[in-house]
Amino acid sequence: MAPVLLVTQDLRTEDDLVHMRAAVKMHASDLGFSSLNQTKIMTAASELGRNTIEHGLGGLVIIEHLREPERNGIRLTFKDEGPGIHDHALALSDGYTSKKGLGLGLSGSKRLMDEFDLISPPGTVITVVKWM
Amino acid sequence: MDRIPILKIGETLLVTIQVDFHDRVALALLEDLSEKIVNFSSKGLLIDISALEMVDSFMGRILGNIAKTSRLLDCHCVLVGMQPAIAITITELGITLSGIHTALTAEDGLALLNKLVNAKKNGKPSAKKQEAKWR
Ligand SMILES: Nc1ncnc2c1ncn2[C@@H]1O[C@H](COP(=O)(O)OP(=O)(O)OP(=O)(O)O)[C@@H](O)[C@H]1O
Ligand SMILES: [Mg+2]
Numbered sequence: 001m002a003p004v005l006l007v008t009q010d011l012r013t014e015d016d017l018v019h020m021r022a023a024v025k026m027h028a029s030d031l032g033f034s035s036l037n038q039t040k041i042m043t044a045a046s047e048l049g050r051n052t053i054e055h056g057l058g059g060l061v062i063i064e065h066l067r068e069p070e071r072n073g074i075r076l077t078f079k080d081e082g083p084g085i086h087d088h089a090l091a092l093s094d095g096y097t098s099k100k101g102l103g104l105g106l107s108g109s110k111r112l113m114d115e116f117d118l119i120s121p122p123g124t125v126i127t128v129v130k131w132m
Numbered sequence: 133m134d135r136i137p138i139l140k141i142g143e144t145l146l147v148t149i150q151v152d153f154h155d156r157v158a159l160a161l162l163e164d165l166s167e168k169i170v171n172f173s174s175k176g177l178l179i180d181i182s183a184l185e186m187v188d189s190f191m192g193r194i195l196g197n198i199a200k201t202s203r204l205l206d207c208h209c210v211l212v213g214m215q216p217a218i219a220i221t222i223t224e225l226g227i228t229l230s231g232i233h234t235a236l237t238a239e240d241g242l243a244l245l246n247k248l249v250n251a252k253k254n255g256k257p258s259a260k261k262q263e264a265k266w267r
Pocket of ligand 1: 047051052055056080082083084085091092096097098099100101102103104105106107124189190
């Protein structure tokens with residue numbers, strides 16, 4: 001079955017980040033994810049959303065409900081038209097940061113979710129999925 | 133801008149983080165706390181995060197910085213009330229929070245703070261001399 005669009009939201013300001021976390025939490029809870037998985041999804045979303053704002057110069061997030069005969073999932077897509085990620089392996093290695101972060105956002109959110117997909121450049125599109 | 137309230141109880145400062153907040157609010161908390169620790173000569177800082185729904189790498193970094201900064205200002209910091217889901221999630225994320233004292237409840241946290249603060253008082257020769265004089 002086709003994915004169901006739950007919400008599309010701009011990611012430009014800190015306010016947007018707080019709203020996005022609340023929206024992700026609400027939808028993950030509505031879909032029936034365990035509280036542990038809700039926390040994991042919210043945390044990954046916070047990392048990726050902050051990257052969109054900080055590194056990607058702002059963009060948007062799409063939250064979708066994935067429906068398969070055997071399983072349900074949530075898909076989050078983060079899109080921006082910023083400078084892009086040129087060396088995927090480097091960006092995804094634990095501890096790599098081009099600013100003054102811990103460099104755990106990309107590698108950590110990959111660990112927290114079941115699927116992780118990065119398309120860049122131009123811009124950056126990161127898609128993550130968690131199955132129930 | 134919203135600020136997170138800081139309560140002073142004797143030599144201890146108490147912060148309860150209630151809701152999700154902006155990055156700027158977290159940075160302001162670090163500044164406010166440093167100022168209060170110095171102004172009140174606080175020896176202990178208890179941070180209750182039991183109402184927090186998630187800790188990401190930014191928040192983890194702020195908590196680590198608060199603990200390190202307070203140590204430099206002669207104040208011990210104990211983090212209390214972390215939800216199990218958050219402990220599992222930040223470990224998987226890769227945050228270590230090494231060097232941060234933790235306790236499960238506020239009560240345990242206060243007991244730990246007392247121990248940390250008193251261990252230091254007893255360890256100081258000058259403090260011992262003072263005690264001896266008073267006896
Ligand atoms: N949307 C994006 N656009 C451009 N570059 C990005 C984007 N997301 C991540 N990057 C690059 O990948 C690097 C690693 O990202 P990651 O989130 O792992 O660490 P960080 O953001 O630097 O630090 P932290 O997230 O721990 O605060 C970033 O430093 C940045 O160079
Ligand atoms: Mg990041």
